Amino acid sequence: MSYVRPTFRHPELPKNKLGYTIDYYEGSLSTLCAGCGHDSISAGVIQACYEMNIEPHRLAKLSGIGCSSKTPAYFLSNSHGFNSVHGRMPSVATGANMANRDLIYLGVSGDGDTASIGMGQFVHVIRRNLNMLYIVMNNGCYGLTKGQDSATADEGSKNKTGQVNLFESIDLASLAIELGATFVAQSFSGDKTQLIPLIKAGLKHPGFAFINVISPCVTFNNNVGSTKSYDFVREHIEATATVDFVPQMQEISVEYGKGSHKQVKMHDGSILDLHKLSEDWDPLSRQSAMNAVLNAKTKNEILTGLLYVNPDSQDLHHLLQTSDKPLNTLKKSDLCPGSKALEEINAGLR
Amino acid sequence: MKPTNIKDPEYFHKVVDCQYACPAHTPVPEYIRLIAAGDYTGAYMINWDSNVFPGVLGRTCDRPCEPACRRGRVDEEPVAICRLKRVAADNADKDDVKNLMPKGPFKSNGKKVALIGGGPASLTVARDLAPLGYELHLFDEQKKGGGFMRSQIPSFRLPETVLDQEVNYILDLGIHSHFNHYVKSMKDEVLSKDYDAVFVGTGAPRGRDLPDLPGRKEGAANIHLGINWLASVAFEHTTKVGKKVIVLGGGNTAMDCCRTARRLGGTQVKVVVRSPFAEMKASPWEKEDAAHEDIPIIDNHVPKTFVVENGVLKGMTFEKVTAVYEGGKRKLVPVGGDDVFIEADDVLIAVGQENSFPWIERDLGIEFDKWEMPTVNEKTFVSTNPKVFFGGDAAWGPKNVITAVAHGHQAAVSINNFCNGIDLNKRLDPMVNLVSQKMGIHEWSYDSEVASDERYVVPQADKKVTLSNRKKEVELGFDRLTGFKEAERCLNCDVQTVFTETKCIECDACMDVCPTACITFTENAEEENDLRSKLKMPATNKTQDLYVSDVLPTKRVMIKDENVCLHCGLCAERCPTAAWDMQKFFYNVTKTHTGCQKS
Numbered sequence: 001m002s003y004v005r006p007t008f009r010h011p012e013l014p015k016n017k018l019g020y021t022i023d024y025y026e027g028s029l030s031t032l033c034a035g036c037g038h039d040s041i042s043a044g045v046i047q048a049c050y051e052m053n054i055e056p057h058r059l060a061k062l063s064g065i066g067c068s069s070k071t072p073a074y075f076l077s078n079s080h081g082f083n084s085v086h087g088r089m090p091s092v093a094t095g096a097n098m099a100n101r102d103l104i105y106l107g108v109s110g111d112g113d114t115a116s117i118g119m120g121q122f123v124h125v126i127r128r129n130l131n132m133l134y135i136v137m138n139n140g141c142y143g144l145t146k147g148q149d150s151a152t153a154d155e156g157s158k159n160k161t162g163q164v165n166l167f168e169s170i171d172l173a174s175l176a177i178e179l180g181a182t183f184v185a186q187s188f189s190g191d192k193t194q195l196i197p198l199i200k201a202g203l204k205h206p207g208f209a210f211i212n213v214i215s216p217c218v219t220f221n222n223n224v225g226s227t228k229s230y231d232f233v234r235e236h237i238e239a240t241a242t243v244d245f246v247p248q249m250q251e252i253s254v255e256y257g258k259g260s261h262k263q264v265k266m267h268d269g270s271i272l273d274l275h276k277l278s279e280d281w282d283p284l285s286r287q288s289a290m291n292a293v294l295n296a297k298t299k300n301e302i303l304t305g306l307l308y309v310n311p312d313s314q315d316l317h318h319l320l321q322t323s324d325k326p327l328n329t330l331k332k333s334d335l336c337p338g339s340k341a342l343e344e345i346n347a348g349l350r
Numbered sequence: 351m352k353p354t355n356i357k358d359p360e361y362f363h364k365v366v367d368c369q370y371a372c373p374a375h376t377p378v379p380e381y382i383r384l385i386a387a388g389d390y391t392g393a394y395m396i397n398w399d400s401n402v403f404p405g406v407l408g409r410t411c412d413r414p415c416e417p418a419c420r421r422g423r424v425d426e427e428p429v430a431i432c433r434l435k436r437v438a439a440d441n442a443d444k445d446d447v448k449n450l451m452p453k454g455p456f457k458s459n460g461k462k463v464a465l466i467g468g469g470p471a472s473l474t475v476a477r478d479l480a481p482l483g484y485e486l487h488l489f490d491e492q493k494k495g496g497g498f499m500r501s502q503i504p505s506f507r508l509p510e511t512v513l514d515q516e517v518n519y520i521l522d523l524g525i526h527s528h529f530n531h532y533v534k535s536m537k538d539e540v541l542s543k544d545y546d547a548v549f550v551g552t553g554a555p556r557g558r559d560l561p562d563l564p565g566r567k568e569g570a571a572n573i574h575l576g577i578n579w580l581a582s583v584a585f586e587h588t589t590k591v592g593k594k595v596i597v598l599g600g601g602n603t604a605m606d607c608c609r610t611a612r613r614l615g616g617t618q619v620k621v622v623v624r625s626p627f628a629e630m631k632a633s634p635w636e637k638e639d640a641a642h643e644d645i646p647i648i649d650n651h652v653p654k655t656f657v658v659e660n661g662v663l664k665g666m667t668f669e670k671v672t673a674v675y676e677g678g679k680r681k682l683v684p685v686g687g688d689d690v691f692i693e694a695d696d697v698l699i700a701v702g703q704e705n706s707f708p709w710i711e712r713d714l715g716i717e718f719d720k721w722e723m724p725t726v727n728e729k730t731f732v733s734t735n736p737k738v739f740f741g742g743d744a745a746w747g748p749k750n751v752i753t754a755v756a757h758g759h760q761a762a763v764s765i766n767n768f769c770n771g772i773d774l775n776k777r778l779d780p781m782v783n784l785v786s787q788k789m790g791i792h793e794w795s796y797d798s799e800v801a802s803d804e805r806y807v808v809p810q811a812d813k814k815v816t817l818s819n820r821k822k823e824v825e826l827g828f829d830r831l832t833g834f835k836e837a838e839r840c841l842n843c844d845v846q847t848v849f850t851e852t853k854c855i856e857c858d859a860c861m862d863v864c865p866t867a868c869i870t871f872t873e874n875a876e877e878e879n880d881l882r883s884k885l886k887m888p889a890t891n892k893t894q895d896l897y898v899s900d901v902l903p904t905k906r907v908m909i910k911d912e913n914v915c916l917h918c919g920l921c922a923e924r925c926p927t928a929a930w931d932m933q934k935f936f937y938n939v940t941k942t943h944t945g946c947q948k949s
Binding site for chain 1: 423424425792799800802855856857858859861862863865866867868887888890903904914916918920923924925926927
């Protein structure tokens with residue numbers, strides 16, 4: 001009987017630039033069902049943060065309620081964390097980000113936490129372009145309450161009890177593009193080679209980055225007839241392009257043929273290297289992204305990869321012209337600059 | 351790479367590093383689990399079946415298992431396998447053990463076999479053949495059985511009572527022992543008699559000398575051959591030694607000599623060895639034990655002369671050298687300067703030993719090579735005379751007890767085949783079993799949790815006491831609780847990770863949870879080296895196999911690097927479809943009484 005992970009690791013684990021091996025980014029052992037897609041996404045987050053040399057104490061992970069929202073316990077034990085009320089993670093993230101703009105914010109939510117109870121919060125955090133990465137672990141069902149259809153279950157999808165979903169699903173990626181999100185991607189928990197570069201790019205993006213990850217529920221929604229099972233997703237998956245995240249200062253070594261290759265420069269100089277681009281898709285155009293999603297839908301395909309990015313995104317702090325310094329670092333002298341400063345302000349208002 | 355054939359028992363056998371490294375292939379994890387469960391008798395019997403002398407080996411084995419132990423690749427030190435064996439031997443219920451053993455008298459099969467030499471190889475042959483009804487005649491020049499285990503391993507490492515008990519377990523099976531009987535002629539005393547087969551287990555009885563060193567003859571009264579001297583001490587012909595003693599040599603015999611000398615009155619005992627300290631043949635722990643008894647080891651000194659004045663040995667001179675390596679070969683090059691003089695009242699020469707067969711006539715169809723070594727088949731142990739078999743040190747020169755036992759088992763199989771007119775190469779397959787350990791969710795029938803404890807140190811008796819009494823055993827052995835804790839360090843490598851590709855849904859859960867990054871799902875490659883380099887953690891230890899599955903639906907394969915797998919079972923616990931299962935693999939090497947008949 002083991003809920004305990006052994007303390008031994010591979011003796012040759014490489015260290016990242018900070019001198020940490022990957023186990024420094026681990027969390028406690030998952031208590032989700034064996035084979036849950038969410039665990040793969042957690043592993044992707046661990047890998048991405050390790051490779052990006054993120055100091056764990058510089059990252060805050062936030063979540064709501066649900067299977068997905070349990071996952072922050074299973075990665076980055078050395079980071080800050082906040083498990084909020086159901087569907088209210090965006091509010092808490094907004095507050096935290098406003099108070100301390102220096103941290104990296106990673107929000108984790110599920111289809112219930114985002115598309116049902118948290119929908120009101122979700123749409124507004126997009127509008128505000130809060131600087132965070134928002135990952136939805138989307139399994140199309142309420143796994144924690146025995147697998148009822150969620151708002152993202154596709155119309156016609158069959159659940160484990162054999163019932164067919166009658167309602168149109170909410171497509172979170174199209175919704176995010178529609179509402180003006182500045183970075184939108186879609187991925188699959190079973191494809192880490194795609195997911196990890198997207199997580200890295202999302203963490204680097206200066207503004208609201210959204211990744212909708214199809215993450216099969218092995219216990220309640222991995223049956224024949226479900227559109228979110230491992231088998232169905234693998235059979236219907238299509239990608240806008242293959243994504244490589246190339247950090248700043250690193251040369252791109254691979255060469256691709258013309259026409260199938262595009263680079264998107266991020267604000268910090270790192271590059272999103274896209275190749276094998278699908279036809280008629282431009283990652284910098286919202287319209288083309290919308291079309292691509294709709295086209296895929298009509299063809300019964302699940303479109304993954306980067307859908308849309310605006311490299312010139314300006315986040316909430318920029319829009320509100322807040323203090324450059326995090327609030328918690330402001331000293332008394334910053335907050336009460338003295339009577340002379342007050343006189344100047346008053347003079348300016350006369 | 352092609353999918354791994356796990357139906358070949360040798361694949362999983364190799365995963366159990368300790369068992370694979372053991373010459374007798376003792377099922378180590380199996381008996382360690384029994385120790386942890388408090389079933390010392392069961393643990394003893396597993397050992398007894400496989401290595402015949404658990405109490406002896408639990409104290410004196412060369413332990414090839416421990417450097418091989420997987421724990422040593424993830425932790426500082428391997429499991430103390432050898433000393434756990436002693437825990438089993440110390441705590442086994444002697445009456446139960448006796449009851450579990452084969453009990454004579456056995457129904458005679460009318461065959462008669464002579465065993466020359468009473469050491470571990472001969473005794474193993476005797477044990478394996480006795481229950482089959484053979485009439486066994488064992489000859490030894492010493493007054494009791496045990497061979498070198500008795501004459502060369504000092505009592506402070508192996509109490510006589512322990513040896514007597516385990517030798518007697520075998521002799522009590524109805525062996526006709528002829529002690530104090532030196533066989534002078536193979537022709538007259540053995541082959542001309544009515545034996546159906548003969549086993550030669552006479553060891554490597556001749557100690558190497560340094561006959562050409564100046565002063566060797568003049569100082570002869572105080573210059574002794576190590577193994578003869580140890581035997582003389584064991585049989586109490588020698589009871590004291592000079593205050594200043596030089597021991598020449600860097601092997602385990604040298605360590606036994608110097609420590610024995612400390613107990614017989616040697617106050618300034620020094621070991622002098624030609625090679626660098628790190629390259630000495632002695633086991634590291636034996637060197638430590640010598641150091642603990644205040645015996646300096648002086649390395650890089652080549653003996654030059656015995657200094658004898660007025661017919662009395664005064665000491666020795668040595669030339670200082672340094673080791674130079676050219677093309678993988680070592681050369682000892684003099685560093686110049688004056689020779690070093692070291693005082694000595696007695697010198698013990700322990701620079702090796704060799705085989706010697708003056709009693710075997712050369713016209714018996716037993717072929718000897720130019721080094722006077724018999725030609726012996728490596729698998730069947732038969733000599734060029736189909737009736738005569740060799741094993742132990744007698745076959746290929748000095749090794750160790752566990753190797754002699756392993757030889758004995760195989761020679762016994764051959765002798766049994768020979769006496770029944772069966773081709774010697776027609777041997778049964780090893781007995782194997784592979785059984786799931788699943789009891790429920792998160793529940794296995796083995797203790798899958800990996801203990802983080804560091805290796806426990808075996809307590810020793812007070813040096814004041816042990817140095818004043820040659821027979822006082824130095825090591826006290828683990829008590830039961832420490833034995834349990836040490837047993838818990840075992841990684842249960844015999845509980846195998848078995849993968850069924852048809853059940854796998856490629857959710858990556860096993861890959862994500864594996865604490866030591868052993869599992870990778872990737873595209874296959876033709877060359878093993880290519881595959882090794884593209885794993886999640888490159889598989890750099892090429893002595894360890896890759897477990898490769900057949901092609902999965904996404905055209906990838908599962909590859910597991912066996913190297914640092916902790917056998918913690920997390921891959922199987924996190925597998926939603928039981929594509930991974932933990933299955934206990936039991937492998938029992940073919941002996942006269944075990945083996946699988948292919949149907």
